[in-house]
Amino acid sequence: MATDFADRWGFPEDKFWLRGERPKEPVEWSEELKRWEVYGYDEVNEALSNNDSYTADSAKLFNIDEETAKYFDGDLAQMSGPEHTNIRKQVSHAFSPTFIDHLQLRARELAEQYATELKDMRKFNLLSDFVDHVAGIVFSELLGIPADDRRMFRVVDQNMDQQAAMTTVNEGTENDYFEALTKPLQPLREMLGKHVDAKLADPKEDLISLLCQVEKLDGNQMTRDQIINFIIGILGAGHLATPLLTANTLLCLESFPAEFDKIKADHSLIPGMLEESMRFLTPGAVSYRATLTEVDLGGHRIPADSLLRVYLGAANRDPNQFPNPDVYDVTRKPNAHLGFGRGAHYCVGSQMVRVETRVVFEVLLERFPKLRVDPDITPLFFNSPDFTGVRSGGMWVRVD
Template sequence: MMEPATVEELEQSIRDAQDRFNEGMGSDGDASPYPLLSELRAQSAVHPGWPEMGMIGNTGDGPKTFTAYSFDAVKAVFTDNVTFSTRCYEDIVRPLQGPTILEMQEPEHAVYRKLHEFAFARSSMKRWDAELVGPLVDETIAKFKADKRADLVDAVFMPIPVRVIAALLGLPDSDILQFHRLAIDLLGFRADMDRALAASAEMKEYFVGILAERRREPQDDMVSILAAAEVNGVKMSDEQIYGFMRNLLPAGAETTSRSTASLALALLTHPDQLAAVRADRSLLPQAIEEGIRWETPLLNFMREVTRDTELGGVQIPKGSTMMLSLGSANHDETRWDQPEKFDIFRDRKPHIGFAHGAHVCLGMHLARLESTKIFNALLDELPNLRLDPDAAPPYISGTMFRSPPRLDVIWD
């Protein structure tokens, strides 16, 4: 498939790819978008243009752009997937990943979402918990437990989610590091489209063989499940399965890597809340949700406006692009008191970090399972886990994807 390389060379190539990706996604030190987002929300729930990205208002005669910043406005867009269509992703995603459910419209979308749901069945989740995620987390932590110090981003939060996805797709261990690099290159199309397209082609070439093999000899993995899935006589085509595979590896791994890393930073910089979770693990689910609300891993989504409409008192013409600021919505002062504050004990209200409505994240239960396993293991296996006082203070960066670039810790 690819030229042989040592594990060390592959791991370094992943770090290099991640650096390129972060740079292309506006990762600029510890600058936070939230003060500006707060100002924009205070002015209006919906703005013309995409102000936090420097696009103020709309000029010219072409399609207009608008951005939703309040929780209610963002939720309203996600709820109405007819007026606010995902068709816009066809031009962006299809060249990179092939046909995916992301760009589908109703009624086709509803049928294919049911087909995709076979791959995320609740019955499978219990088995993944015991047979896949748990052992993988334990094995990963065991490798560095005796070192008494680590960068948790590099040692835990980056490798585990991609290994989970690769295992669910039935990829052999020997290919995982190579695919991790390809996944980052694919997702980093804003930084380097040529590199992303090359990664996509390399992935598809490999997946053609995987799918053909599963059709001949089905196994206990997502590819075999999707190859056999059928709803009302409809089955997924080979191209759609390749699209699913190319979408799942970067999307499912990248967001979970970032959300777990940000939650770890939040807990380690709030020792009282970390102590509370360590003492009472029943607090972990609400800590996970608060982490995603406080630092949403993917800040923006987009939609295409299919008819003239009004949102937040703003008239929006047909053909416009509607940007959705999930980061802003999850910091809406009308929904949460002191939204900039990380507080696992705040009144629990659903966030919108996994989107909402017909296109709500298919993998959110898997993400929560991974987070739960990772944090229970960290607290069990690394006694008195704390920030490394000799390392530079950690910070969160990014304007599209956000998370800490590294998280240096020590333990007893």
């Protein structure tokens, strides 16, 4: 069943867990790539949760030049320690219950609007014609920028289309890897910088204005570059995650028609369905950590300052944690998946993603009860080995 799923949609071979393959050990050393590969659920959970022994600032292991390093300063995903906790706490106010209530209403309004525009179509592109608009407008409104500027968010897709992954092999070329991550983002940085300047001069009730007022532990406010880096860092949660989760979920439902029938009959199962999609076809399949101290992990003694590649996707298929892990079950309970991370770096926008995607599916199933993946057009996936998901514009659906 697992092999059939992966082969049907054409997932690349490096996503081995999608074919039901299990590593011999939960942790392995890759001599070729000079890094530790962490696959087991318990071991991945430990690396994500133990802030005394592991850090998300894996870039610290590389000799990054000053010009390149400035593009990571302020990125929440790369921060650690008390400063990370301090800034995250202040920013979390933007995702208050009041905002989530507003988000739900706004997402439904937009979803209904775009569904109406598509009502006479026999088929359409699920992402570029529908979901990207909903997620992009909501996120642009959260930031406090014009909705038309959301088109610039698409440059982030270029980073998810690169086939390179972080490794400590070939030392001296690491700047090429990090430059490849940052250079395509320059037009986005320039656009965001103009809005940061405007909010610094005239604050409003939006996320950029909030970031302009965040106070660091040293009493200073975040710099202009730090604010820009922070915004780019959360783009994945604020804009890209909803389209990824939506398309991935539809692939799962198409492959498990009995589960699709359950959802069609009972929309109250949609939240559980989304949790199972995050487990079964985890969009952010891989993350990185660096060891701060010597650690024992998965039966191995790992030195300090070692690079770990932690496989959230593989951990979410660990049979020691999930019975029948290669079966997609929309009623699976418990479902303590790692799709949104774990510990201090648990996705700050996870609730936003859950609400948006739930509303998207409610509207899709209400308005298009015959929704299905177009059998004549193969979905297109991001090339990055760190992500598993359909790229923007990469999924056509039929509704007739």
